[in-house]
Amino acid sequence: MSVLPDPGASRAVLIGTSRYDHLEQLPAVSNNLTALAAILSGPLSLRLPAPHVAVVENPPDPGTVLDPLRHAAAEATDTLIVYYAGHGLIDAHDALALALPHTRPGRVETSLSYDWLRQILLDSRAQRHIVLLDCCYSGLALGRMNAAQGLADQAAVEGTFLLAASAETRTALAPIGDTHTAFTGALLDTLRHGIPGGPPLLDLETVYRHLRLTLEARAHPVPQARNRNSGARVALTRNHAALKTAPVTATADPQPEHRLWPDPSTIRTVTGYFANLAAVREVSGLTQQEVSRRSAGRVSTGTISRLINRDTLPATWNSTAAYLAACGVPADQIEQWHGAWQKLRDESAGVPAGGTVEPGKAPRRFSALWRGRGQ
Structure with missing residues (x-):
């Protein structure tokens, strides 16, 4: 059965690199972050409180990404959403790395190793993890990729639904003049407008199938997906195409x-x-x-x-x-x-399940909402 996460017990960390010193620029990534944060916090989607959505744009070093991710992983008990948009690299050992502003081609140590991010997800208290990777692969600038093992396999985490864009070139990822990258633009359209004839809740499996058809029809690379422990049943929104009726x-x-x-x-x-x-x-x-x-x-x-x-x-x-x-x-x-x-x-009031407040003890207040770091 599809389920919408509880926004009070869920967190999102949105990471994006739009400016590069040594790689092609991806200006649409900045628009991706703004639009996705607004949707996740708004009535069209999960209604996440704004402090529960950390936006990390053009992080100068891995620590700038990992610190807010650790905070979110410690606070989330329902669902943790992690999004990255930018250049993706596969190093000589077929490990995934995420490019940062100062990343140099052939110098994977100047990027963010996905294994570091993945370990935080593995240690998270959240019951469910959603990973959205809008990465491109450029044969000229970003090194080689093992064709037998795609991005989704590289990034898989148990208890996770991973949705990854498979873009071979910058043009496929971010068509010149478009407001958003191809993959994220299609995702945003789906969350905003829904899927005609789709189910009332747009779970990740439904979104994935719709994105494949949409992007393939546009002659864009089709996304990949991996599901662990029924993560595909997690929904990001209600189907607004159905609500209109x-x-x-x-x-x-x-x-x-x-x-x-x-x-x-x-x-x-x-x-x-x-x-x-x-x-x-x-x-x-x-x-x-x-x-x-x-x-x-x-x-x-x-x-x-x-x-x-x-x-x-x-x-x-x-x-x-x-x-x-x-x-x-x-x-x-x-x-x-x-x-x-x-x-x-x-x-x-501090009442145990099925019990009453213990004599002499003051009622327990709800903890304050986490004030996540945004940039």
Whole structure:
């Protein structure tokens, strides 16, 4: 079953090199980073809090990449997303290296060894890892590649879904005049607009198949993918092509149980709770005014706005229950939402699972959101 990560327990590190001293320039990479960070933090995708998305652009040395990656790996318990765009190198020992601004052709020690990055992923607390590599191979500047072992094989990590662009030349990776590189541009379009006729959740396997067809039709190199431990079922977004067909009237959905409502059982954090609560209305296809009317006045539009945009749990359950019912969420799922709300309230008060606060002990507060380093 496809699943959207909990944004409060997930992190993303986006790395890109657009300026080089000794290799061809890739100006579109800068646009890649800006656009992907915006999507991951926005309502079109995972709703990751901005501090959970670290952007590392044109890092001067490997440490500038590895430090924020270590922070993210230590904080993420649900999903860790790592993205790199730039030149890729394969050294004489067939090991993958990622080019940095000062990388010299034939001097792999001036680049970032993928093995260092891979080790951090292996040591991460995250249950799932998503690795997106938008690398090019230039036969003239970037050395040789073992044709029998592609980029996806080089970079595989257990518990990971790896999606890698296979571009032989700079033109294939970043067509002159285009805003984004070919692979990332197609990925961004998919996340923004969805896949007509696709499933409600765009898991990585679905995205991969769509990108292969799209890029092949454009005569671009097709991507590679590797899956470890069902990583292919992780979704980066809801299918916005499917959401556009949702009803936009106040008339009750005749078959609300057939909608893929946000799953409260996947919620681990308060951030994830509110992200999924906001997604409920998107899935319903109703406006806030229509939800309010369907609630028979129990929740106003102002209450709805405050409910989905707050960062602390409401002290009472009634407004949330009325909001969910007005959106069309089935009663059994509303009960699951109530359970998620109660569990998070207990955790915020320091109540052990199934227990009560120990006498004499103060309630435990939620830890502050990680303030990741961005550049």
